[in-house]
Amino acid sequence: MTMGSWGFYAHKMINRAAVFTLPADMASFYKQHIDYISDHAVDPDKKRYADPEEAHKHFIDLDRYGESPLDSLPERWTNAIRRYPEDTLKANGTVPWQIYSSYWNLVDAFKSKNSLRILKTSTALGHYIADAHSPLHTTQNYNGGLSDQEGIHAFWESRLPELYAKGYSFFVGGAQYIDKPLQRAWQIVGHTYSLVDSVLLIEAQLNRKFAQNRKYVFERRNKLIIRTYSKTYSKAYHKALNGMVEKQMRASVILIGSFWYTAWVDAGQPNLQQLSGTAFIPDSSAHPLHTQSRPTGVSGGAPHQRLHHYAPKPYKKPFRLYSHGTMLWDDHRHAFHPDNYPHPLSARHEPGYSFS
Numbered sequence: 001m002t003m004g005s006w007g008f009y010a011h012k013m014i015n016r017a018a019v020f021t022l023p024a025d026m027a028s029f030y031k032q033h034i035d036y037i038s039d040h041a042v043d044p045d046k047k048r049y050a051d052p053e054e055a056h057k058h059f060i061d062l063d064r065y066g067e068s069p070l071d072s073l074p075e076r077w078t079n080a081i082r083r084y085p086e087d088t089l090k091a092n093g094t095v096p097w098q099i100y101s102s103y104w105n106l107v108d109a110f111k112s113k114n115s116l117r118i119l120k121t122s123t124a125l126g127h128y129i130a131d132a133h134s135p136l137h138t139t140q141n142y143n144g145g146l147s148d149q150e151g152i153h154a155f156w157e158s159r160l161p162e163l164y165a166k167g168y169s170f171f172v173g174g175a176q177y178i179d180k181p182l183q184r185a186w187q188i189v190g191h192t193y194s195l196v197d198s199v200l201l202i203e204a205q206l207n208r209k210f211a212q213n214r215k216y217v218f219e220r221r222n223k224l225i226i227r228t229y230s231k232t233y234s235k236a237y238h239k240a241l242n243g244m245v246e247k248q249m250r251a252s253v254i255l256i257g258s259f260w261y262t263a264w265v266d267a268g269q270p271n272l273q274q275l276s277g278t279a280f281i282p283d284s285s286a287h288p289l290h291t292q293s294r295p296t297g298v299s300g301g302a303p304h305q306r307l308h309h310y311a312p313k314p315y316k317k318p319f320r321l322y323s324h325g326t327m328l329w330d331d332h333r334h335a336f337h338p339d340n341y342p343h344p345l346s347a348r349h350e351p352g353y354s355f356s
Contacts (some may be wrong), residue, residue: 010161015041017170029272060093110267169170175257
């Protein structure tokens with residue numbers, strides 16, 4: 001499996017909403033940089049175009065491990081590679097291990113007190129947790145190719161959120177400390193996998209009731225004419241799912257906030273108002289962070305760079321939800337969107353959990 005995830009719209013909305021689950025000692029910093037956390041929620045998907053080792057981090061095809069995959073698969077990566085060839089594990093996906101690896105990366109980032117590293121790692125961790133809540137990220141029938149339902153991947157996790165997520169409630173309560181992060185990652189994918197049959201069966205039943213000319217429409221997106229699921233068909237599917245998409249998005253929000261909070265606690269609860277004060281970021285990366293002009297007497301840096309100050313500021317921007325166009329999908333589950341571009345990020349992993 002190597003397809004993309006949720007939609008750009010859903011990923012950005014989920015990461016953004018997760019900020020509002022954080023306690024006061026974290027919330028000020030995260031709210032200050034909420035646009036970065038939201039806008040860069042899709043960076044791991046973009047990274048796959050530059051890094052062949054990225055794709056397997058977004059999914060796990062549990063049905064490739066027999067009838068009781070959670071009993072067959074060792075919880076820890078070091079034990080898993082003793083039972084299965086590493087290439088096989090990567091081909092079948094590694095998202096629960098990646099969540100755990102990214103969690104430890106975030107612990108290290110908090111300990112380093114480097115604001116940019118914290119933001120990048122938090123954003124990526126949020127992406128992987130959200131992916132683990134998407135049912136079609138847990139099966140080899142990821143896009144309905146094995147059940148004559150081609151296109152269902154983007155339908156469930158991109159088309160439906162774009163149409164209906166503005167009506168969802170993301171008031172999910174406060175982040176909670178996670179005693180066993182790796183075990184929790186496996187619990188996430190286990191529950192998500194239990195939804196796969198419903199995702200596929202409900203759509204198959206609905207398909208028999210709709211003529212093709214009522215199921216699909218053509219829409220213009222960013223100067224492209226694309227075929228997509230009609231609003232009538234989407235409404236019927238969304239209703240038949242009985243709130244599943246909203247529930248999975250809400251679960252993503254609270255778990256992302258909880259993993260961020262847990263990493264911060266496990267790093268010793270550093271004061272996020274006393275982080276490294278500056279970082280050079282290329283203008284071309286379009287980071288939507290607060291900026292100030294270069295202080296008098298400070299020189300250096302390439303001409304295309306400017307100095308970004310991460311000094312705490314009062315957070316005044318209201319909670320907003322951003323929309324983004326529907327993604328298309330290729331035969332290898334890579335997301336295609338006119339805005340996609342290679343965006344390699346640096347990454348560190350806990351010893352024993354490196355996938356590079």
